[in-house]
Amino acid sequence: MQLQERTATELRRAIMEGVFQPGQRLSEVDLAQRFQTSRSPIREALVQLELEGFVARADTGRVYVRPLSLTEAEQLFIVRANLEGLACRLAVDNVNRKDVLRLEANIDGMEQASRKRDFHAALGLGAEFHRTIIDACGNAPLEDCLRSFRARTARYRFIVAALEEFNEKRVNEHRAILSAIRAQDPELAELAMRSHIVASSRETLAALRSFLARSEEASGR
Amino acid sequence: MQLQERTATELRRAIMEGVFQPGQRLSEVDLAQRFQTSRSPIREALVQLELEGFVARADTGRVYVRPLSLTEAEQLFIVRANLEGLACRLAVDNVNRKDVLRLEANIDGMEQASRKRDFHAALGLGAEFHRTIIDACGNAPLEDCLRSFRARTARYRFIVAALEEFNEKRVNEHRAILSAIRAQDPELAELAMRSHIVASSRETLAALRSFLARSEEASGR
DNA sequence: TATCACAAAACTGTCGACAGAACATCGGTC
């Protein structure tokens, strides 16, 4: 794999996982050293991550990890709900037998994981559920766009408190989505997906609010 | 302005205007010479344009202008209709007096340009109408995303035949959108915008179909 | 102690160079 691509992927992951903190400065030289390359691939990767919304460039040219903000999260989720609703509607006409079986198995797995209190696994299965539907929507530009938006919102996921009830509700919502797909009802499928994301985002946003309030309080002292 | 940014902007424009033909190869060395720079800024600009969907990279690393295709156009318009509908709905709660006046004046100008058969001006005013609404939606990630999608669909615009009737219908649709915004009706505004884009895209797609058929026929001989 | 000026250090933007891969050309073989 090309160095620029590899760097972009790893750096993106590092930012999503919080290895690089929001607001932290990213020096090209440091990054080059850390990734064992020269600055050229780093610079190319940074152009990409800037476009994807993971880093921001000051007018001096310096690059920073984009800070987390409540309003940005809200806005991202609004767009995601819409786009992913559209993808779900389109997927209705494209899913094959295999996809449906896979979605079924996924929901079952998520339910079991949720029962076993393995919330990390449940979260992973949840993401896979969405990915399966998106891959089936048959609209490449939409798929790319959604991949990007999902990655951006994923940065806010680490905060999710109360995973327990979270997952249980999600399982039911996923069930509703699948049932709409099975019924070949595009309108309903779109609606189900959209309200699922809205509901899910509400919990994330609530957690984020208290998180930001706490960290503000801490920095205020 | 930075060289990379300037290059990306100019190259994008050149591709949109057809200076570089779909499918044409873009050599880094040639581009560097043409833009009077070294290869570094060119490479960074190409990363950007690839992400934006204007160029594609072969697995050998060579970069080509992305070919036009009917299915891509259809898919782009579907996404755009949805996103821009959303933006329009959000804009309802954000537009101020000045925006409304501006939209009004814009429609009047478009109508006059259409009557004078100045279709180029009409097209420009039409784009400005949309831009005003998008700028008022108050959702930065959505704005960025839409900017990108609009630029991508703009590549297909050069084909529009029958500009005449085209513009007349558009004026009325714009009027409907503005009236929904004035009435503070988000649902209606979204619907009006979405159907406007669907209707408009239908004409573009029809023109594209015959264009592609003709060029296929020509290359077949 | 706070402020300012100035020197030193760090960093970005851009460039040219080099190695290795991909491609084109041309002569040879069937």
Add this chain to the structure above:
DNA sequence: GACCGATGTTCTGTCGACAGTTTTGTGATA
């Protein structure tokens, strides 16, 4: 005449270097 292989050319991926700018650190001054 078509196919194939060798050879030279072109091109990309990566690197290190340099200039100019921003930032940091320091010491003098009020």
